[in-house]
Amino acid sequence: MQERMRELVKILNRWAYEYYVLDDPSVPDREYDRLYDELCALERETGVVLPDSPTRRVGGEPVKAFERHRHIARLFSLDKAVTTDELSAFFTRAEKAGEATFTVEYKYDGLTVCLTYDKGKFVRATTRGNGTEGEDVTAQVLTIPSFPLSISYQGTLEVRGEAVIRLSVLEKYNAAHPDEPLKNARNAAAGAIRNLDPSVTRSRGAEILFYDVNYMSDSPVKTQCEAMEFLRREGFKIYPHFRICTNFDEILQAIEEIEVGRRNIDVLTDGAVVKVNEEEIRSAMGATDKFPRWAIAYKFEAEEAESTVERVFWQVGRTGKLTPLAEIAPVELAGATVRRATLNNYGDLTRKDVKVHSRVLVRRSNEVIPEILGAVEHVEGSIPVEKPALCPFCGSAVKEVGANLFCTNPACPPRVVQKLTHYCSKNAADVEGMSEATLTLLERERGVRRFSDLYALRAEDFDGLEGFKEKKVGNLLSAIEGSKHIPLDRFLYAIGIDGIGRVAARDLAEYGSVEKVASLTYDELVALENVGDVTANSILSYFADEENREELSRLFAAGVEPFVRARVTTGAFAGKKVVLTGTLSSMARPEAQKRIEALGGTCQSAVTSATDLVIAGEKAGSKLDKAKKLGIAVIGEEEFLAMLS
Numbered sequence: 063m064q065e066r067m068r069e070l071v072k073i074l075n076r077w078a079y080e081y082y083v084l085d086d087p088s089v090p091d092r093e094y095d096r097l098y099d100e101l102c103a104l105e106r107e108t109g110v111v112l113p114d115s116p117t118r119r120v121g122g123e124p125v126k127a128f129e130r131h132r133h134i135a136r137l138f139s140l141d142k143a144v145t146t147d148e149l150s151a152f153f154t155r156a157e158k159a160g161e162a163t164f165t166v167e168y169k170y171d172g173l174t175v176c177l178t179y180d181k182g183k184f185v186r187a188t189t190r191g192n193g194t195e196g197e198d199v200t201a202q203v204l205t206i207p208s209f210p211l212s213i214s215y216q217g218t219l220e221v222r223g224e225a226v227i228r229l230s231v232l233e234k235y236n237a238a239h240p241d242e243p244l245k246n247a248r249n250a251a252a253g254a255i256r257n258l259d260p261s262v263t264r265s266r267g268a269e270i271l272f273y274d275v276n277y278m279s280d281s282p283v284k285t286q287c288e289a290m291e292f293l294r295r296e297g298f299k300i301y302p303h304f305r306i307c308t309n310f311d312e313i314l315q316a317i318e319e320i321e322v323g324r325r326n327i328d329v330l331t332d333g334a335v336v337k338v339n340e341e342e343i344r345s346a347m348g349a350t351d352k353f354p355r356w357a358i359a360y361k362f363e364a365e366e367a368e369s370t371v372e373r374v375f376w377q378v379g380r381t382g383k384l385t386p387l388a389e390i391a392p393v394e395l396a397g398a399t400v401r402r403a404t405l406n407n408y409g410d411l412t413r414k415d416v417k418v419h420s421r422v423l424v425r426r427s428n429e430v431i432p433e434i435l436g437a438v439e440h441v442e443g444s445i446p447v448e449k450p451a452l453c454p455f456c457g458s459a460v461k462e463v464g465a466n467l468f469c470t471n472p473a474c475p476p477r478v479v480q481k482l483t484h485y486c487s488k489n490a491a492d493v494e495g496m497s498e499a500t501l502t503l504l505e506r507e508r509g510v511r512r513f514s515d516l517y518a519l520r521a522e523d524f525d526g527l528e529g530f531k532e533k534k535v536g537n538l539l540s541a542i543e544g545s546k547h548i549p550l551d552r553f554l555y556a557i558g559i560d561g562i563g564r565v566a567a568r569d570l571a572e573y574g575s576v577e578k579v580a581s582l583t584y585d586e587l588v589a590l591e592n593v594g595d596v597t598a599n600s601i602l603s604y605f606a607d608e609e610n611r612e613e614l615s616r617l618f619a620a621g622v623e624p625f626v627r628a629r630v631t632t633g634a635f636a637g638k639k640v641v642l643t644g645t646l647s648s649m650a651r652p653e654a655q656k657r658i659e660a661l662g663g664t665c666q667s668a669v670t671s672a673t674d675l676v677i678a679g680e681k682a683g684s685k686l687d688k689a690k691k692l693g694i695a696v697i698g699e700e701e702f703l704a705m706l707s
């Protein structure tokens with residue numbers, strides 16, 4: 063009888079796996095029921111229930127209260143990003159920790175659960191709780207069929223998944239319970255798991271989608287890809303969408319895929335999760351007291367709406383890049399009527415398969431121009447957008463670099479105007495009143511092309527230009543004059559070096575002068591917190607360019623005088639460039655950095671010859687070695703705390 067029971071358990075578990083995990087049943091329900099009844103009868107007769115018997119899925123009696131249970135390894139929650147800048151900062155940090163690849167997955171909106179296995183058998187299910195300790199929900203989770211009761215892995219294992227209720231299941235449930243409908247899929251899932259009565263859990267039809275291996279006692283997986291493969295192989299339900307990315311653009315693309323795709327899937331989601339794939343790099347990046355540094359949740363908080371593309375035209379930016387812009391049927395989005403949306407670049411346009419007349423998804427978030435995320439529907443008779451062979455403005459040849467098209471003419475009028483507009487903008491040289499329209503006019507009518515041309519403008523240059531009365535001209539000229547006295551970081555941002563945003567410009571400005579920045583080596587550049595490989599190279603080529611150097615001389619000759627902003631000059635770390643390495647037991651690294659900066663120091667992310675001091679905590683590695691090699695002063699945590707006090 064026991065042998066027959068063993069056999070029945072094996073068959074029934076395989077059929078349940080096919081049905082619930084693979085969504086691909088191989089036998090009709092009644093066949094399953096027949097063997098299930100046979101097993102029940104045998105269990106009654108023998109009084110034996112095998113540890114992985116499907117009858118355990120019934121879930122048993124209601125519990126009085128949930129017991130607390132401590133997780134083997136801490137279950138982290140994730141740091142969140144809502145802007146591409148935050149995402150890009152995460153990417154830069156990861157890149158600096160090593161040659162990382164990234165995985166991008168859906169972020170489900172349900173209840174996180176943690177399943178423990180030992181010697182190949184399911185032992186326990188707990189909620190995440192506070193990350194260290196959760197509630198024991200074994201009886202409840204047992205009623206959910208999307209995970210195995212026995213696995214081939216024999217060590218101790220904790221896996222993590224999200225308990226969710228499919229939107230279609232919720233709809234059916236609510237139709238059957240019109241008096242007590244469930245508010246939304248997330249609450250429904252949480253309420254199903256955290257219900258003292260397992261039969262309620264079962265009636266809600268929850269499932270668990272697995273996405274992480276939290277702890278493995280023997281031969282732990284080394285990458286997220288391996289973890290997903292392990293989960294799949296052992297019979298856990300995983301969501302099929304999973305992307306591996308090697309660069310930032312691929313990450314953005316994978317996120318967009320999710321942002322569009324999630325509208326058509328049956329599970330509630332609220333974002334995408336980006337993880338560093340390699341365990342080795344993960345441990346190098348470590349964790350703050352709240353979050354791991356190697357993963358981030360990108361939350362979709364922007365507003366989205368559908369519209370139709372009416373026309374696509376091109377714009378030339380200050381680097382010469384041709385950007386496709388779509389005119390769309392007007393749509394209300396985040397309190398504004400949107401009529402135009404960007405398609406970013408030619409590669410994007412093709413990849414998203416956006417054509418004239420396509421139904422598209424448009425996103426608008428704060429201060430960012432509306433963007434087309436992708437085509438939601440293909441319409442008959444839609445017209446593909448032609449790839450311009452020549453610049454639509456100046457007729458020059460177009461060069462294709464990766465996903466982008468560039469006008470090759472540095473004097474292409476809209477490009478010149480964009481460069482000047484950027485230079486005059488608020489966070490750059492801040493020439494008040496100098497609008498894009500004025501610059502377009504000055505470019506066309508007065509040949510203003512370079513930044514230095516602005517400083518050569520005289521009142522008579524405005525004679526004969528419509529709309530420029532004496533007072534307006536006076537204001538403009540004094541705004542131009544005023545921009546000569548400019549903080550160095552804003553100047554470095556204004557001159558438009560590729561890839562230099564305001565943050566990286568502040569890093570560079572720490573060096574005190576344009577001359578000094580121009581003389582930095584590749585190693586010194588990438589040592590800066592916010593400068594990666596690509597930006598470092600673009601800074602080097604900017605200053606290597608003869609034309610750029612001449613333009614800088616012209617600006618200085620015209621009286622432009624970048625100055626270093628006053629900074630904290632007193633305090634234990636005044637004027638010192640400091641590198642933190644290893645783990646401090648008394649505070650997290652961001653806190654340490656803040657306190658160093660408050661006492662006049664500057665924090666760098668890597669040791670260079672310019673570093674003054676290295677603070678080495680526990681398990682300090684290569685940075686400490688390098689500091690010793692370069693003969694840089696090194697102190698430990700105790701001395702550091704003494705300096706702080």
Ligand SMILES: [Zn+2]
Binds near residue numbers: 378455458471
């Ligand atoms: Zn052009």
